[in-house]
Amino acid sequence: MLHLSYALFDKDGRQIPQEIVTKVGEIFEQILKETVKVRDEYANDMPLVQAISMVLDRNPHLKLEGLQYEVLQWCICRLEAWFATDVDNISLKNWDQEHVLTGGHGLMVNGYDPVIKALSRDLDVHLNHRVTKIIQRYNKVIVCVEDGTSFVADAAIITVPLGVLKANIIKFEPELPDWKLSAISDLGVGLENKIALRFNTIFWPNVEVLGRVAQTSNACGYFLNLHKATGHPVLVCMVAGRFAYEMEKLSDEESVNFVMSQLRRMLPGATEPVQYLVSRWGTDPNSLGSYSCDLVGKPADLYERFCAPVGNMFFAGEAACIDHSGSVHGAYSSGIDAAEDCRRRLSTQLGISDLFQVGKIVMREEMTEVMVPLQISRL
Numbered sequence: 590m591l592h593l594s595y596a597l598f599d600k601d602g603r604q605i606p607q608e609i610v611t612k613v614g615e616i617f618e619q620i621l622k623e624t625v626k627v628r629d630e631y632a633n634d635m636p637l638v639q640a641i642s643m644v645l646d647r648n649p650h651l652k653l654e655g656l657q658y659e660v661l662q663w664c665i666c667r668l669e670a671w672f673a674t675d676v677d678n679i680s681l682k683n684w685d686q687e688h689v690l691t692g693g694h695g696l697m698v699n700g701y702d703p704v705i706k707a708l709s710r711d712l713d714v715h716l717n718h719r720v721t722k723i724i725q726r727y728n729k730v731i732v733c734v735e736d737g738t739s740f741v742a743d744a745a746i747i748t749v750p751l752g753v754l755k756a757n758i759i760k761f762e763p764e765l766p767d768w769k770l771s772a773i774s775d776l777g778v779g780l781e782n783k784i785a786l787r788f789n790t791i792f793w794p795n796v797e798v799l800g801r802v803a804q805t806s807n808a809c810g811y812f813l814n815l816h817k818a819t820g821h822p823v824l825v826c827m828v829a830g831r832f833a834y835e836m837e838k839l840s841d842e843e844s845v846n847f848v849m850s851q852l853r854r855m856l857p858g859a860t861e862p863v864q865y866l867v868s869r870w871g872t873d874p875n876s877l878g879s880y881s882c883d884l885v886g887k888p889a890d891l892y893e894r895f896c897a898p899v900g901n902m903f904f905a906g907e908a909a910c911i912d913h914s915g916s917v918h919g920a921y922s923s924g925i926d927a928a929e930d931c932r933r934r935l936s937t938q939l940g941i942s943d944l945f946q947v948g949k950i951v952m953r954e955e956m957t958e959v960m961v962p963l964q965i966s967r968l
Contacts, residue, residue: 594796600803601769602865606792613660620644620651626682634886637679638665653654659802659809666800666809673779673915674882675830676806679741683883696818701917716951723747724762725900728938743935744901746927747869748920751908752877753776756872764898772894774959775887778878778907779915781829782836784848785815787864788822793856799824801855810851824852834871841867880915896923901934903927914967 597605621747624640637952655659665676672679697704722733723745730745749759752774764770793799793814800811807830815823826848828836836844845865853859870879888894896904905927906920913919935941 593798595798595800596794596796597660597802599659600854601803601909602854602857605656607804609657609838610660612656614664616651616653616657617661617664620648623648624681625650625685630948633678634682636677636885637681637684638676640681641676649650651937656802659804660805663802663804663809663811665806667811669806670781670811670827670829672882673781673829673833673879674777678777678830678882678884680883680885680887683887694814698819710776720749720759720762722762723902725902728901730901743917744903744931746903746905746924746931747908748904748924748927750878750906751776751881753875756877758874758877768894769897769899772891774882775891776895777882777884777887779829779880779882780833781827781879782833782868782870784826784828784844784868785866785867786824786826786845786848786852786862788824788860791816792858792860792862793824799852799855801851810848812852826851837869839870841865853858882915896926898930898934901931901938903931 595607595610597610599605620641623644624637627635627640627643667830668679668810672684684824687801717733718738720732721735722731724731728743730742732742732745734739734740751773753759755776755778759882765773793812793816794815795814797814797817799814800813801809803809811827813825813827814823815821836847839847845862849859849862870876892914896909896911898904903946905923907913907915907917909921909927910916910919913922
């Protein structure tokens, strides 16, 4: 869990004393540590919520009631947001296996656009090209686009979101092998959406997170305070798991009205937002989910199979990173690995010691499709 400053409120809008929030947070950490003992005792995986229940049965002193119990549910709500799925879907064996990088967590105040521009400098990037089919033929990869255009290369690195692969929106010819298809199928896709609200005035406390506690984690909620980091009067409501899917059934206006009703229970003086933005990662055809998550009982070799190349097709993205799945740095590092694997393969296949001196390879005469030379860059 991140160490942020919080202001939590009960159902009547009363702010919960910080000492209660701190105490419950420490108890929650104890409960999670005790789940490791449960994991060591059982060979088979189980949902994290089941392990938490077992821990509480064994340790009655960790059981909470009343307001403290509601704060505990809010802690679980935050955990669900981290994994973008409900706690009954989170794997006991894998929930704490991510290798957290040093340096803490940061907020991209200007968004990721500067990073993308820096990394894409001198590259031939084609936007608004929806891929419909990927063909492997004659040691080439043909990428077919919705408007009929085809791009041909010696290899391809596939980084489309896991949700898109699971939905089989992109057709592969020949079909991907069963071991790859089963890896795609067995990886879970989580959902976390954001409702960003911009106001004319600041009416909330100067903390990083505003939260509302409740009797169940699904009924809890929280807002990120972007004003503290950016100076702009913006709150972002975060919703994850099944609740996020339910919210996507609402219109933008209905979502904002619901979120504002929650905010007014916490802060009765809340004003109307002057602007809002609602994400819909679950139904967006370019994502069909937010990021991958470890489902209960996943096979031990799942990530290895998902990452493994299929001939001259390589796979990268956050779901392909064993140590940092579900993160931007995981997507970046998996891309570096895939690019290096691709470079090595092509260097051997083409008999060229320094691939980066190659501008374009002439295709075999058998190929009739139009060839578009693609620059290969090792980041």
